[in-house]
Amino acid sequence: MTYCVGMVLDRGLVFMSDTRTNAGLDNISTFRKMTVWEQPGERVITLMAAGNLATTQAVVSLLDERSKSPEHREPSLLAVPSMFQAARMVAETLREVIDQHGDGGLRSDSTFHATLVIGGQIAGSPPRLFMIYPEGNFIESGQDTPFFQIGETKYGRPILVRAYDPAMSFEAAMKLLVVSFDSTLKANLTVGPPFDFHFYEADSLRVGHRGRIEPEDPYFQQVSKGWGDALKEALEILPDYRFGE
Template sequence: MTYCVSMLLDSGLVFLADSRTNAGVDQINTFRKTTVYERPGDRVIVMLTAGNLAITQGVLNLLAEKLASHDPHTVNLANCANLFEGARCVGEAVREMHTRDGEAMRAQGVDFNATFIVGGQIRGEIPRLFQVYSAGNFVEATPDTTYFQIGESKYGKPIIDRVTRRSMALSEAAKCALISMDSTIRSNLTVGLPLDLVIVRRDEYKVASHVDIGPDNKYFQMIREAWGEALREAFSELPNPDWLAVR
């Protein structure tokens, strides 16, 4: 399983992904789910992937093939004019994988399941954020949307809903994403460390920060302990219902 979250803010974008992949409980591996396409000064595109690893790796390989193509008519993440084109490029790669593997997977009773977050900024545009579905179609974050989640999204959603605002600082959004990830890791064994945290500042057209967060990361350790403690404290400070016929 996977949990990935990305936030679109006034000041830029925050991406956080875990790295655990599993096929049954006895086969848990670590695969990175974060891919960065960067040409500093011109564009930065970050992709997070969730779902069937064979599909998501296939999509990344098709995108890499297109990047390496010498045909000037091939649209790829390096030459797409805008991020909408970039999301379409990812969606087309998903459809190509479906054409290749969809029927054989269906014959084996395996769902064709893969979702992608694609976000970043291309010079001439504001930062944009997309979610691409298994069918290759996609949606874009609007001013009402501060985030997209893919994979095991429910455990970590309440805290994001309560604190994110477009105007929050990137480092504060990173803190929120890490708390959301912590709640998910505690509730679902198949989401696990290390984490990839990528931050893109608006109008820089490059990665501002890319951090690999493992079990030794002091800040994440602090989050894990302090957030649980803060929740328990907040919980104990709220009054119990004294109108029940019980104590």
Template sequence: MTYCVGLKLDRGLVFAADTRTNAGLDNISTFKKLHVWEKSGDRVITLLSAGNLAVTQAVISLLSEHIHNAGEGRPTLMTVETMFQAARLVGSAVREVREIDGEALATSADNFFVTFILGGQIKGEDPRLFQIYSAGNFIEVCEDTPFVQIGEHKYGKPILDRVTRHDMRLGEAAKMVLLSFDSTLRSNLSVGMPIDLMLYNTDSFTSERQFRIEKDDPYFQKLSEGWSDALRDAFANMDELEL
């Protein structure tokens, strides 16, 4: 299992993904689930993945191969004109992998369950954010709900529901997202450190604000401890139920 989050805010986009792919008693492994394609001054496209690792790897590899073989005339993430077209391209890659591997996976203990968060900006339009499903179809984030989650999302959702605002600073949003991960990490061993984090400022067309948050990161430890203390204090200061 995994946990990934994407937010679309007035100032830009925030992405975060854990790196755990296996949480057995004696076999814990990690794998990067935040992938970026960039053309300086023109576009930044970010893809977060959850689900069957073999399938998500195949989709990402297929998208990258198409870029390297752009001379074949097919559209790629580096040539599409809108993020909507980019979402359709990812959906097509999912369906292409399903056509190749879907039957074999259906007959084994594994399955074809995958989900993706796609976000970014292509010059000429505002940043956009999508959630893409196993069938290759997708939805776009709207004004009512400025974030999407995939994977083990239920533990980290309450703080996003309560705190997210469109006008948040990206650093403020990153703090909220890390607290969302802290709640998830405490409740589910299948989600694990380190956390890959990316902040994208509108019209910057650069992916330079990428960070990896390790288990011993001083800021994350301070944030986790402070959040626990604040929750305990808030609980202690609330009136008890009188029966």
């Protein structure tokens, strides 16, 4: 399983993904699920993937190879004129890969299914964020959907819904995401660190704060313990239920 989050803030775009994959309790591995393409001063595009690992790796490999083709002779993320066209290209590539490996390839319950989040900015347009479904269709974030989750979404969603604020700083967004990921891995062993992140500053057109949070990271450990302690204290503050005589 996987957990990835993409958020739109006034300041820019925020991405975080876990790295755990498993094919059973005794077959757990670590794979990067976030890919970033950059042409400094012209465009920055980030892609996160959840689902069948062979499918997602094939999609990323095709997109990467085409972006490196001489003079972009093949359709490329580094040549499309807008983020909408970038999302459309990724969706078509996903359909192409599923069609090659599946029977018909357009069923969301296919063995080869995958869900993707793509976001970024191309010069002349604002930052944009999209979620691409296994069938190849996609939606864009907006005021009612300012963040997207893919993979194991339910455990980390409550804190996002309650605490997300588009005006929040990158530092506050990092804290929010760490709590969301910590809540998810506590409830589901198929999600786990390290966590990759990319914080893109709007209109910079350059890769922003990017890195990896390891399990032993002091900040991660501090937030994880602090959040657990805060929940216990909050529960104790709430009034006890009173049974009738």
